[in-house]
Amino acid sequence: MSVGGLSKARLGRMREIMAGHVERGDVPGLVTLVSRRGEVHVEAFGVMATSSNAPMRRDAIFRIASMTKPIVAAAAMILVEECKLRLDEPVDRLLPELANRRVLKRIDAQLDDTVPARRPLSLRDLLTFRLGFGAVMAPPGKYPIQKAIADAGLAPSPDPTLEAPDAWMASLGRLPLLHQPGEGWLYHTGSDVLGVLIARASGGTLETFLRERLFEPLGMKDTGFHVPADEVDRLPSAYIPNEQTGALEVHDEARGSRWTRPPVFQSGGGGLVSTVDDYLAFCQMMLNKGRHGRERILSRPSVELMTMDHLTPEQKVGAEIFFGDHLGWGFGMAVSTRRRDLISPGSFGWAGGFGTTGYSDPKEEMVGILMTQRLMTSPKTPPVYDDFWTAAYQAIDD
Structure with missing residues (x-):
């Protein structure tokens, strides 16, 4: 032994x-x-x-x-510990693109068939993937929202997006949520939004924050x-x-x-x-x-x-x-x-x-x-x- x-x-x-x-x-x-x-x-x-x-x-x-996702979550918690972010504070302050969300009445609804979100999105929603937006686990093209997500370049993919963060956030902000904040779990998108939030909260790029606070110390x-x-x-x-x-x-x-x-x-x-x-x-x-x-x-x-x-x-x-x-x-x-x-x-x-x-x-x-x-x-x-x-x-x- x-x-x-x-x-x-x-x-x-x-x-x-x-x-x-x-x-x-x-x-x-x-x-x-x-x-x-x-x-x-x-x-x-x-x-x-x-x-x-x-x-x-x-x-x-x-x-x-x-x-990458656990690493970015750890980075977010560093900012929480420094009181630069709060778990249950609305993210609208730094991500105004996500203010005043609309929510699909049902998954197969047309994009304008929505109701208002019952509450703002929080950092906790992003970390737990309960923000109401993410990968739709259904055959491609089954729902109108799937096509809209793909057309906007927001679908999870092995290939990196070619949009800059601000443009990517604007695209996300134009689409409705798939369910009310906190109601269910949808994969992936929460971590990409989280990366933009960390960059804006730290005043630099995501890579700079990760390098200075995680990669170099470790x-x-x-x-x-x-x-x-x-x-x-x-x-x-x-x-x-x-x-x-x-x-x-x-x-x-x-x-x-x-x-x-x-x-x-x-x-x-x-x-x-x-x-x-x-x-x-x-x-x-x-x-x-x-x-x-x-x-x-x-x-x-x-x-x-x-x-x-x-x-x-x-x-x-x-x-x-x-x-x-x-x-x-x-x-x-x-x-x-x-x-x-x-x-x-x-x-x-x-x-x-x-x-x-x-x-x-x-x-x-x-x-x-x-x-x-x-x-x-x-x-x-x-x-x-x-x-x-x-x-x-x-x-x-x-």
């Missing part, structure tokens, strides 16, 4: 399982990280790109997509909204399965990738790139209840508030594909509410649509991070994720 309580033999089993996903062609490459009680195990498998066969690297810089030197030109060899090419054949096709080649240039819109919902070691620093800070070494990034009560389930059963209706019967939602991240598989209740974290996942487990004092470059095509977790978490937990040896 090792210091961290992880079995070397069982970590070997994990190695074989994860290598199998690469050998079968499920993913071109991947990096695994399991950290427990200060002991960190990292392994890289496969290649950075199928065209070059360059070996996957531990320091590969991945598009972490929605794993030593996350490779995390940002693009990969510098002299580091592009560390960016894996991204792949997506063909809908008919299942064969992997290039979605975003590393050379010339849009992630090698600063974005017009710094997306709080999914714009960051990072490494397994950088993301571990963030997860470990959250696992340590806001402390990093001798420095405190967040208070313990803030972390506890962020990592509890804020949703009622009624608010989860329609989002079962995200939550099943074992997950809830905190601030910008999922929270395990019961043990369905091996992951402990109370664990928290999230996945990214470009093929990444990371959770912290307070009960086991453990962090697990998996990074691949295969895009998800559904909110349902892919087999490589399930096998990673099973393999990580079966390696516990105490």
Whole structure:
């Protein structure tokens, strides 16, 4: 048994399982990280790109997509602790585009068939995705609001929006909410709005605030909204399965990738790139209840508030594909509410649509991070994720 309580033999089993996903062609490459009680195990498998066969690297810089969301939520809580934002204060003061909301009478209503919102939107609504706006989980084009969201460039997408934040907010402000504030959970958009709010509240850009208040204190030197030109060899090419054949096709080649240039819109919902070691620093800070070494990034009560389930059963209706019967939602991240598989209740974290996942487990004092470059095509977790978490937990040896 090792210091961290992880079995070397069982970590070997994990190695074989994860290598199998690469050998079968499920993913071109991947990096695994399991950290427990200060002991960190990292392994890289496969290649950075199928065209070059360059070996996957531990320091590969991945598009972490929605794993951006917990980081941006933590940034918002820094501003709450400084009393620059308040959880239940209307966001109209800094986001006037969201004042005086109209709400669709029903999901299939025409865009002008609305009623007034019963109350203003709050920061808490953004953090918990209860603002009444987000991804519509229905076949494309089923409802008028879906077409309007897509036409406005507001639909969740693996590709960055080309609108600047002010123009993006103006587009959002022209559309009605899908339900009354606080009534239900809709994925994604709350984090993008949150990113704009943080930028306006701090008087700079979202990236500047994240760098100064999170990335630099945590030593996350490779995390940002693009990969510098002299580091592009560390960016894996991204792949997506063909809908008919299942064969992997290039979605975003590393050379010339849009992630090698600063974005017009710094997306709080999914714009960051990072490494397994950088993301571990963030997860470990959250696992340590806001402390990093001798420095405190967040208070313990803030972390506890962020990592509890804020949703009622009624608010989860329609989002079962995200939550099943074992997950809830905190601030910008999922929270395990019961043990369905091996992951402990109370664990928290999230996945990214470009093929990444990371959770912290307070009960086991453990962090697990998996990074691949295969895009998800559904909110349902892919087999490589399930096998990673099973393999990580079966390696516990105490």
